Amino acid sequence: MMSKTLNDSQSRKEQDTSNKTNGVLLDVKDLHTYFFTEEGIVKAVDGVSFQINYDEILGLVGETGCGKSVTALSLLKLIRSPGEILSGQILFDGDDIVSKTEDEMLKIRGNSITMMFQDPMNSLNPVMKVGDQLAEVYLLHQMDNLKAELIKAREKNKRLKENLKRMKNELKTSSPDGAETLKNQIKAIKEQIKFRITITNMAHRESAALLDRIGLPNADTIINRYPHELSGGMRQRIMIAMGLACNSKLLICDEPTTALDVTIQAQILDMIRELKRKLKNSVLFITHSLGVIYELCDRVAVMYSGNIVEYGPVENIFKKPMHPYTKGLMGAIPRVTKASRESELQIIPGMVPNLIYPPNGCRFHPRCDHAMQICKEINPPLKLMENNVQVACHLFDEDKSNSTLFRKLTFEEKQEDVL
Amino acid sequence: MNEAITGKTKITNKLINQNYDGPLLTVKNLAVDYPIIGGIFMRQIGTVKAVRDISFSVYPDETLGIVGESGCGKTTIAKTILNLVESSKGEIWYKNIRIDNRLKKMRKVRQKIQMVFQDPDASLSPRMKIVDIVGEPLRNLQGMRDGTEIRRKVLLLLKQVSLKAEHLDRFPHEFSGGQKQRIVIARALACEPDVICLDEPTSALDVSVQAQILNLLKDLQEKFHIAYVFITHDLSVIHHIGHRIGVMYLGLFVETGTIDDIFYNTQHPYTKALLSARPAVSEDEKQHKIILEGEIPSPSNPPTGCSFHPRCQEKMLPECNKESPHETILSDTHHVWCWKYAK
Numbered sequence A: 001m002m003s004k005t006l007n008d009s010q011s012r013k014e015q016d017t018s019n020k021t022n023g024v025l026l027d028v029k030d031l032h033t034y035f036f037t038e039e040g041i042v043k044a045v046d047g048v049s050f051q052i053n054y055d056e057i058l059g060l061v062g063e064t065g066c067g068k069s070v071t072a073l074s075l076l077k078l079i080r081s082p083g084e085i086l087s088g089q090i091l092f093d094g095d096d097i098v099s100k101t102e103d104e105m106l107k108i109r110g111n112s113i114t115m116m117f118q119d120p121m122n123s124l125n126p127v128m129k130v131g132d133q134l135a136e137v138y139l140l141h142q143m144d145n146l147k148a149e150l151i152k153a154r155e156k157n158k159r160l161k162e163n164l165k166r167m168k169n170e171l172k173t174s175s176p177d178g179a180e181t182l183k184n185q186i187k188a189i190k191e192q193i194k195f196r197i198t199i200t201n202m203a204h205r206e207s208a209a210l211l212d213r214i215g216l217p218n219a220d221t222i223i224n225r226y227p228h229e230l231s232g233g234m235r236q237r238i239m240i241a242m243g244l245a246c247n248s249k250l251l252i253c254d255e256p257t258t259a260l261d262v263t264i265q266a267q268i269l270d271m272i273r274e275l276k277r278k279l280k281n282s283v284l285f286i287t288h289s290l291g292v293i294y295e296l297c298d299r300v301a302v303m304y305s306g307n308i309v310e311y312g313p314v315e316n317i318f319k320k321p322m323h324p325y326t327k328g329l330m331g332a333i334p335r336v337t338k339a340s341r342e343s344e345l346q347i348i349p350g351m352v353p354n355l356i357y358p359p360n361g362c363r364f365h366p367r368c369d370h371a372m373q374i375c376k377e378i379n380p381p382l383k384l385m386e387n388n389v390q391v392a393c394h395l396f397d398e399d400k401s402n403s404t405l406f407r408k409l410t411f412e413e414k415q416e417d418v419l
Numbered sequence B: 001m002n003e004a005i006t007g008k009t010k011i012t013n014k015l016i017n018q019n020y021d022g023p024l025l026t027v028k029n030l031a032v033d034y035p036i037i038g039g040i041f042m043r044q045i046g047t048v049k050a051v052r053d054i055s056f057s058v059y060p061d062e063t064l065g066i067v068g069e070s071g072c073g074k075t076t077i078a079k080t081i082l083n084l085v086e087s088s089k090g091e092i093w094y095k096n097i098r099i100d101n102r103l104k105k106m107r108k109v110r111q112k113i114q115m116v117f118q119d120p121d122a123s124l125s126p127r128m129k130i131v132d133i134v135g136e137p138l139r140n141l142q143g144m145r146d147g148t149e150i151r152r153k154v155l156l157l158l159k160q161v162s163l164k165a166e167h168l169d170r171f172p173h174e175f176s177g178g179q180k181q182r183i184v185i186a187r188a189l190a191c192e193p194d195v196i197c198l199d200e201p202t203s204a205l206d207v208s209v210q211a212q213i214l215n216l217l218k219d220l221q222e223k224f225h226i227a228y229v230f231i232t233h234d235l236s237v238i239h240h241i242g243h244r245i246g247v248m249y250l251g252l253f254v255e256t257g258t259i260d261d262i263f264y265n266t267q268h269p270y271t272k273a274l275l276s277a278r279p280a281v282s283e284d285e286k287q288h289k290i291i292l293e294g295e296i297p298s299p300s301n302p303p304t305g306c307s308f309h310p311r312c313q314e315k316m317l318p319e320c321n322k323e324s325p326h327e328t329i330l331s332d333t334h335h336v337w338c339w340k341y342a343k
Helices: A002-020 A068-075 A102-108 A130-141 A143-173 A176-192 A199-213 A232-244 A262-279 A290-296 A314-319 A324-332 A338-342 A373-377 A411-415 B074-081 B103-110 B130-142 B147-160 B177-189 B207-224 B235-241 B259-264 B269-277
Strands: A024-036 A041-053 A057-061 A083-092 A113-116 A250-254 A282-287 A299-304 A307-313 B025-038 B043-058 B063-067 B089-094 B113-116 B195-199 B227-232 B244-249 B252-258
Touching: A024 A068, A024 A282, A041 A068, A041 A083, A041 A282, A041 A307, A057 A068, A057 A290, A068 A083, A068 A113, A068 A250, A068 A282, A113 A232, A130 A143, A130 A199, A130 A232, A143 A176, A143 A199, A199 A232, A232 A250, A232 A262, A262 A282, A262 A290, A262 B269, A282 A290, A290 A314, A299 A314, A299 A324, A307 A314, A307 A324, A324 B207, A338 B235, B025 B074, B043 B074, B043 B089, B043 B244, B043 B252, B063 B074, B063 B235, B074 B195, B074 B227, B103 B113, B103 B130, B113 B177, B130 B147, B130 B177, B147 B177, B177 B207, B207 B235, B227 B235, B235 B259, B244 B259, B244 B269, B252 B259, B252 B269
Parallel strands: A057 A282, A057 A299, A113 A250, A250 A282, B063 B227, B063 B244, B113 B195, B195 B227
Antiparallel strands: A024 A041, A024 A083, A299 A307, B025 B043, B025 B089, B244 B252
């Protein structure tokens, strides 16, 4: 009941704002997040720009250490010292998040943007019952709604009590056979007002209803359990429930299915898809599995070493990857087709660069088969190609007349920048 | 045929290195129980039947894949083969030597059966240099004592897994995940084994690194004619590297066969569900998703009858919840345990 009213108001709000921001919910512009460590400056996110539209799932894919998670943490300003968001804009519904204070952020986190972390065991409190943890979300972020509900419930109770009084009076004067039905009615009402209505109780009731909605069986018993009593899939579902408790406009999922079996992963992905269809919120889905991206997302951004190298609709990128790194990643996936078994898996030579001393120019050039002189000097910007795909690669430069710049590099030349 | 070696016969190097035509490793009706200890007097109050009745054999030059969800007993099989866990029933044979539960005599056999664990971080001692880590089996199992000789041998091994001489004196924390897994593989190769049990060797790695490791394993197999027992939950990996597959559910095989049998002639409903749950990356791989309800049941209290029946989406037969299905032989290589095919 409560969430329904909330949904309505939210969709109305969305219509207002979507006109204002042209259908873009989150607009990240040239984000730089660096970590100032003793060894040097780790350029974890170095000039990342992307947009998330309303009612869309954007996938962020890349290998370990490419800056996916740091990007997500930056969106919530959860970067801790020695890390810092150096420059860039994060426009959420037209508001810049980067300039917000910590107090203002507390209101945004959980309410408008929710994050779901990778390891459900580490993100759930082991000494608190699951129901209490879920109720906490409601108590922190939806106090106003809860209070309104509470007043409603109390009024209802009052009415019931008055009824009860009236019935008891009637009972004294009524005939013997009418008394029997009256007694039964009184019993039913007493059952209804047995529970004391407090705000915590309301929150608990909401949590159970939420678990029911996301398809966990026996929600009433589950809220009284501790996290260690639940299986990995169930814990992940509790985390998702927590993320959904506030009907946030943006849900950030940081590798939510990495630790799970394929069958459970399929269940969770199905659930996220179903919920997104119902709630019409936007999702930023971070993963290293290209398969999950293909199954779930509308658009995808491929990250490499702090930069986005390819960005566009999933269908187009998977059908025809353009950037050599994306191509390499696709080739590295073992496929289940008869032809693929005979051939060797493609590999990307070398390793992910050290983010303290990244290679000059394009950060992928030491591992790239097509590396040219210009790749060593200029980091290519994202460039719009056909099919709405944006690619950051010098291979697609139009003007290739300068033959010294577009000379192919030898292996030794490529390795000069690698430390 | 050589005679079977059991009981108190001493296992010598000569015995281990003999020529033998049959399978390198044979597992017959293996069962492993873990006790549950509890109550006030710390008595055994139950058993977890991790592996219930598993038989297979592995031949040289071949990769046997064991696939299943977590908690189905895949890792326990590998551990039992290496005698890290005691079996409660069944036999394990290396060539014609019976090796199950003979811990003291295992040392000689360990040269020939090696294991690679899932987490390379946890299987490398953080305080040992690479040369000591990879040289340890040479010292302990082959009795090499000469330091320079060991160093020379270790360098050769590192070269096999594309690492360099400069890596010899480094510590594990200086390496990336993929390189660590290479070191673990080099260590497993040190004693020229016949069989390597690989327990999810690539599941902690990124796809591009996973591809490097898979290609490396394939090359090594061609070079040294090693047999792999490859344990994984990722069907596409086993499709790439495997020859035969056993699909496990709750301590039992539900379907065994060659790659072609399992992937292109799938019979058991569980295998079908597993195959369809795998996220696809292209249009031609995309298929109708079978989403299984619920989760794998507890192995301490498996369901009666076929252990898969509570989650099975096929029409239930009257036998399904009463009796365990028998092995049905569909072809020479393709066996399935399902009432649908039993007749």
